[in-house]
Amino acid sequence: MxxxxxxxxxxxxxxxxxxxxxxxxxxxxxxxxxxxxxxxxxxxxxxxxxxxxxxxxxxxxxxxxxxxxxxxxxxxxxxxxxxxxxxxxxxxxxxxxxxxxxxxxxxxxxxxxxxxxxxxxxxxxxxxxxxxNKCRIRAPNRGLFGVIEACIHATRYRLTGEEKYLKLIKAYGEIVDKCGGENEKEAMKLLYAYL
Amino acid sequence: MxxxxxxxxxxxxxxxxxxxxxxxxxxxxxxxxxxxxxxxxxxxxxxxxxxxxxxxxxxxxxxxxxxxxxxxxxxxxxxxxxxxxxxxxxxxxxxxxxxxxxxxxxxxxxxxxxxxxxxxxxxxxxxxxxxxNKCRIRAPNRGLFGVIEACIHATRYRLTGEEKYLKLIKAYGEIVDKCGGENEKEAMKLLYAYL
Structure with missing residues (x-):
């Protein structure tokens, strides 16, 4: 249906x-x-x-x-x-x-x-x-985007072990540090722990 | 008040x-x-x-x-x-x-x-x-964030003329091409025209 x-x-x-x-x-x-x-x-x-x-x-x-x-x-x-x-x-x-x-x-x-x-x-x-469930307004947050990009590069890093992905993850980690809230910063810590 | x-x-x-x-x-x-x-x-x-x-x-x-x-x-x-x-x-x-x-x-x-x-x-x-005005739900779109990041680097490029910012703008342009909708792609064209 x-x-x-x-x-x-x-x-x-x-x-x-x-x-x-x-x-x-x-x-x-x-x-x-x-x-x-x-x-x-x-x-x-x-x-x-x-x-x-x-x-x-x-x-x-x-x-x-x-x-x-x-x-x-x-x-x-x-x-x-x-x-x-x-x-x-x-x-x-x-x-x-x-x-x-x-x-x-x-x-x-x-x-x-x-x-x-x-x-x-x-x-x-x-x-x-x-x-x-709920409709919420949210202004764009570069930190959330940084976490999503870092996840993508982290998947590639785990597949290939290539150093360049680690560099990209760290660059996005800096955006998260600067622009994210607690949720995004915590998520980034989790991500580093999975690498 | x-x-x-x-x-x-x-x-x-x-x-x-x-x-x-x-x-x-x-x-x-x-x-x-x-x-x-x-x-x-x-x-x-x-x-x-x-x-x-x-x-x-x-x-x-x-x-x-x-x-x-x-x-x-x-x-x-x-x-x-x-x-x-x-x-x-x-x-x-x-x-x-x-x-x-x-x-x-x-x-x-x-x-x-x-x-x-x-x-x-x-x-x-x-x-x-x-x-x-309106509450809208939207799943994160990497293209929208690509445009925002590109704007930030474009401002720096216009201030300094440094080539590295142009490279970053192009890298974000690729994300917009891949993940953005018409609105984001059109915005990226506007941005290139301002450089």
Whole structure:
């Protein structure tokens, strides 16, 4: 049962939205930062082989994109498993899906037209269910952005061990120190601990 | 007549919030990107000598911090004057102040305890009036932040002519190309045209 919706109402604008994607297979729940690609009114996701999100989407054909500005969630879901208590379960048309309790909002998607390459899958996303927890205004904070960029470079660093990524992480760490609040600074400390 | 308020309701969290600060002296209105510094519940702004914002604040002791995600406004207010039609005038306790029509919300502040150094002024900010136009959810977009970072480096490039800033602008331009929507890509084109 697909629904038609105004994507902006759920935080998803043109370009790539940095969301936390939650998936599950039975009782096993997963969260990971993923970009939701929007071109006109079509949505896509690209998932790399070897990730739990990849496996769950291939198996269940469903994912939930959660909107949050919580820097610590970006870091923890990049490098480790969130607590079960961070998730809520929702029944959608008879199947159980999971979302983040602390999300500002989320959209559950069916994944269709899945295309596999040797290293990734690309799926088109069709909205199944939406939920808004809270609408909050926030002025852009360079610290939050610094944490997100640092997470991206930290993933590359862990894959390759290349020094250049460490330098970029430190450069973004300086932006976080200067512009972030306690949440972003704490998230950056967590990130350094995972390296 | 000062007011007590929950700063989060107006988008201002711990750390530095990137806002568009609007000021006026009589009929002359100005807008420029400025960081609002929040430490616990105290707010500050640091303004460099030579800017219109500096002159207006020194003269009028009032500024308005506008919250927006509009990338083009960040670029245009960095490098040029916004149109008069972009502003609205508001009467606050008998004086006229100006805000951005397109802001999600704004807070008007009295500037107190102004400290002058040879190159800047630092003022403490005391809320006078608030306004919320619209509450919108938005997932973080690396493109929007790419535009903000590029504006910062573009200002430095124009001051110093140093090549390294041009390289940084181009690096952020690549993030905008990859992750931004039309608004962010258009803003980046505007920025290149101002260099």
């Amino acid at each position: 697909h629904i038609k919706l105004n994507l902006e109402d759920y935080g998803i604008y043109e370009g790539i939205s940095e969301t936390i994607v939650t998936t599950n297979r039975g009782w096993s729940m997963n969260a990971a930062p993923m970009g939701i690609i929007r071109r006109n009114d079509k949505l896509f996701v690209r998932l790399f082989k070897g990730s739990t999100t990849y496996d769950n989407v291939l198996s269940e054909k469903v994912l939930v994109a959660n909107t949050t500005w919580n820097a610590a969630i970006f870091v923890n879901s990049t490098f480790s498993d969130l607590q079960d208590s961070d998730f809520e379960s929702i029944n959608v048309n008879g199947r159980t899906i999971v979302a983040l309790k602390e999300a500002q909002c989320w959209i559950a998607f069916e994944c269709i037209n899945i295309k596999l390459t040797s290293e990734a899958l690309v799926a088109e996303l069709i909205p199944l269910r939406t939920h808004v | 000062h007011i007590k308020l929950n700063l989060e309701d107006y988008g201002i969290y711990e750390g530095i919030s990137e806002t568009i600060v609007t000021t006026n002296r009589g009929w002359s209105m100005n807008a420029a990107p400025m960081g609002i510094i929040r430490r616990n519940d105290k707010l500050f702004v640091r303004l460099f000598k030579g800017s219109t914002t500096y002159d207006n604040v020194l003269s009028e002791k009032v500024l308005v911090a506008n919250t927006t995600w509009n990338a083009a406004i960040f670029v245009n207010s960095t490098f040029s004057d916004l149109q008069d039609s972009d502003f609205e005038s508001i009467n606050v306790n008998g004086r006229t102040i100006v805000a951005l029509k397109e802001a999600q919300c704004w807070i008007a502040f009295e500037c107190i305890n102004i400290k002058l150094t040879s190159e800047a002024l630092v003022a403490e900010l005391i809320p006078l009036r608030t306004h919320v």
